Amino acid sequence: MRGRQWKTRISVQESHQGRDQSGGGRRRVRVVCRRGRVIPQKRACYDLAVAVRIRDALLEDLPAVGLLAGRLVRLHHDFDPARWMLPDGIEAGYARYFASQLGRQGVIVLVAEDEDDHELLGYAYASLEERNWVELRDACGRLHDVFVIERARRKGLATALLRECLARLTSLGVALVVATAAWQNEQSRSLLTALGLRPTVVEMAKNLA
Numbered sequence: 001m002r003g004r005q006w007k008t009r010i011s012v013q014e015s016h017q018g019r020d021q022s023g024g025g026r027r028r029v030r031v032v033c034r035r036g037r038v039i040p041q042k043r044a045c046y047d048l049a050v051a052v053r054i055r056d057a058l059l060e061d062l063p064a065v066g067l068l069a070g071r072l073v074r075l076h077h078d079f080d081p082a083r084w085m086l087p088d089g090i091e092a093g094y095a096r097y098f099a100s101q102l103g104r105q106g107v108i109v110l111v112a113e114d115e116d117d118h119e120l121l122g123y124a125y126a127s128l129e130e131r132n133w134v135e136l137r138d139a140c141g142r143l144h145d146v147f148v149i150e151r152a153r154r155k156g157l158a159t160a161l162l163r164e165c166l167a168r169l170t171s172l173g174v175a176l177v178v179a180t181a182a183w184q185n186e187q188s189r190s191l192l193t194a195l196g197l198r199p200t201v202v203e204m205a206k207n208l209a
């Protein structure tokens with residue numbers, strides 16, 4: 001990846017909920033990314049060296065996805081260790097958890113993959129949530145995780161991953177989508193704002209022991 005010129009082509013491989021992951025029934029949507037902005041196009045440009053594919057995570061991706069999820073957990077723990085837990089074996093735990101979620105109705109686990117060398121550049125995880133009376137929140141879709149490796153950042157990958165999550169949630173009939181960002185995570189809040197999400201809740205914490 002290093003030394004290669006970055007692409008402006010991102011393709012999104014979409015499979016509808018309930019279908020298997022063997023490729024049956026998939027339709028491909030191309031997205032052209034210009035100067036960090038991702039714009040759906042009927043026809044994409046193909047004169048660049050590298051391309052990224054956004055697709056559903058497969059079982060064989062999960063060890064690598066677990067590593068990225070572990071980095072996300074450690075990032076949050078570093079923000080505020082007294083608020084964000086860091087259990088032992090977080091990477092393997094995440095891989096096991098995602099393995100239990102793949103293919104479930106309303107669960108979306110996507111990866112961004114370098115089309116040339118198949119390196120995993122990032123992932124996103126979203127799911128449906130039921131009405132929650134404690135939160136006074138109706139049934140919704142929740143964007144849980146998004147992580148992009150450093151050298152692939154600011155190319156529109158997280159935007160493409162989350163836009164695909166939003167498209168899937170929309171096709172599932174979701175009327176509301178929510179996401180939580182750590183107070184210190186300005187890049188996350190900026191990304192979510194750029195995607196049209198608005199601030200709604202502020203969590204406060206105090207450690208009593």
Ligand SMILES: CC(C)(COP(=O)(O)OP(=O)(O)OC[C@H]1O[C@@H](n2cnc3c(N)ncnc32)[C@H](O)[C@@H]1OP(=O)(O)O)[C@@H](O)C(=O)NCCC(=O)NCCS
Nearest residue numbers: 036146147148153154155156157158159187188190191194
């Ligand atoms: C946050 C993160 C997912 C962004 O991934 P990315 O692929 O670089 O994001 P994009 O290129 O799609 O950026 C889209 C927009 O998000 C915002 N953004 C992204 N990174 C930013 C940063 N470091 N600082 C400020 N804004 C940022 C910008 O508005 C950006 O648009 P622009 O490039 O036109 O200015 C990535 O930096 C990351 O993995 N960080 C660590 C994990 C994390 O914080 N995840 C989110 C919380 S779950």
